[in-house]
Amino acid sequence: MTHFDAPLPKDKGARDTVTSPAITSLAARSHYCAPDSYRIQLVYMIPAGAPDASAAMVPLIRQHFIQSNDMVSNRAAQYSGDLSLRVACDSAGQPAVRVLRSSHNNSDIGAIDQEVARQGQRITGQDNVVYWGDGGCGGGVAYGSGDTRPGVENAVNNAPGIAVVYGRCPFTYMLHEQGHSMGAVLPNAPNTSGAGHCNDDADVMCYKDGGPNSGNYRSNVCPSPNGNLDYYWDCNVNDYFHPNPPAGSFLARNWNLASCSNRMVYRPNCG
Numbered sequence: 001m002t003h004f005d006a007p008l009p010k011d012k013g014a015r016d017t018v019t020s021p022a023i024t025s026l027a028a029r030s031h032y033c034a035p036d037s038y039r040i041q042l043v044y045m046i047p048a049g050a051p052d053a054s055a056a057m058v059p060l061i062r063q064h065f066i067q068s069n070d071m072v073s074n075r076a077a078q079y080s081g082d083l084s085l086r087v088a089c090d091s092a093g094q095p096a097v098r099v100l101r102s103s104h105n106n107s108d109i110g111a112i113d114q115e116v117a118r119q120g121q122r123i124t125g126q127d128n129v130v131y132w133g134d135g136g137c138g139g140g141v142a143y144g145s146g147d148t149r150p151g152v153e154n155a156v157n158n159a160p161g162i163a164v165v166y167g168r169c170p171f172t173y174m175l176h177e178q179g180h181s182m183g184a185v186l187p188n189a190p191n192t193s194g195a196g197h198c199n200d201d202a203d204v205m206c207y208k209d210g211g212p213n214s215g216n217y218r219s220n221v222c223p224s225p226n227g228n229l230d231y232y233w234d235c236n237v238n239d240y241f242h243p244n245p246p247a248g249s250f251l252a253r254n255w256n257l258a259s260c261s262n263r264m265v266y267r268p269n270c271g
Contacts, residue, residue: 029082031069032266033089038125038157040065040087040178040264042097045112045130047105053134057168058097061131064171065095071175071204072241072265075233076258081243083258084266088126107132109141113162127161127181127264129174138166140173142180144196146187148254152261156183172204172230179205182257182264184240190250191239193217198239202231205240243267 042065044057069085076083090096102115112130116122142163147155163177179185180196184205191198195211202224208217222235234241238250243258245251256262260270 029073029077029084029266031066031089031095032084032086033093034086034266036125037123038086038263040085040127040129041121041123042087042095043116043121043128043130044097044099045115045132046099046101047107047133048102049105050133052099052101054099057131057134058099060168061097061174062095064174065129067171068175068178071172071233075237075241076243079237079243081258082267082269083243086264086266107164107166109143109162109164112164113143116162117160122160122162124158124160125263127163127178129178129181130162130164132164132166135167137169137173140165140169140177142177144180145183147183148186148188150253150255150259150261152263154183154255154261156181156255157261157263170230175233176204176230178264179240179257182262183255184257186240186254188250188254189239191216191221191236200232200235200239202229203235204230204233206235 042061044054044061046052065087073084088096098121100119104111112132116128116130121128140163143161145156161181163181165173165177185192185196185198187194189198191200192213193199193209193211194213195209197209197211198206199214199217200206200221201219202222208214222232224231241257242251245256258265260267
């Protein structure tokens with residue numbers, strides 16, 4: 001499954017860097033430096049012939065990941081979950097950003113995935129989050145999965161993941177695309193659009209995407225107090241993320257990004 005999220009205010013409202021309570025200091029656990037390949041690998045890829053903007057892009061990508069982790073971790077903490085994202089780190093314990101120069105200028109996700117593979121980074125279990133170039137925000141794209149199985153056998157755990165952000169977008173574009181790599185939003189989710197997203201309004205993974213169920217989109221489900229449509233991470237914790245879902249609920253029975261089965265998250269109490 002692929003999709004493309006161009007920043008269209010007409011359809012999506014304001015998706016910017018307005019601070020949400022979900023990323024302010026709550027009980028966020030810092031990112032987890034994963035020693036194995038079950039992790040997120042951040043990549044800045046320079047198109048062939050383009051200037052190297054790594055001096056600006058590497059700290060930006062690292063900052064975006066830290067913001068993404070804070071949003072996810074704080075959301076878990078609101079529901080008694082101790083959780084953070086697993087990431088490849090440098091020797092200082094900071095999220096590592098690999099700088100790769102592409103052999104081509106083809107921005108198609110398939111071509112980028114092949115370039116990642118050519119440079120030895122298409123690894124089983126590793127989710128590559130690639131920033132392509134350093135221009136203005138051009139949206140993002142990701143490969144996802146419709147696998148609903150709740151256990152570690154879910155396909156997203158072992159597939160080499162790829163998510164791409166084009167240029168300098170807000171951090172929630174990284175989180176959105178990584179959300180797809182981790183398996184959101186399932187086609188049978190309670191508020192699915194039917195095209196990989198959800199129909200709640202101020203939610204990182206939701207917007208009116210034109211899917212078969214997007215006519216059910218509502219702008220008053222989880223309204224944002226400041227108009228920002230990336231205000232929540234699973235606004236009602238019922239479509240793709242809940243660290244302690246109620247017994248018998250959708251996320252207790254289906255793939256749940258906050259579950260112990262998701263190898264992209266670290267939960268110290270899972271064993």
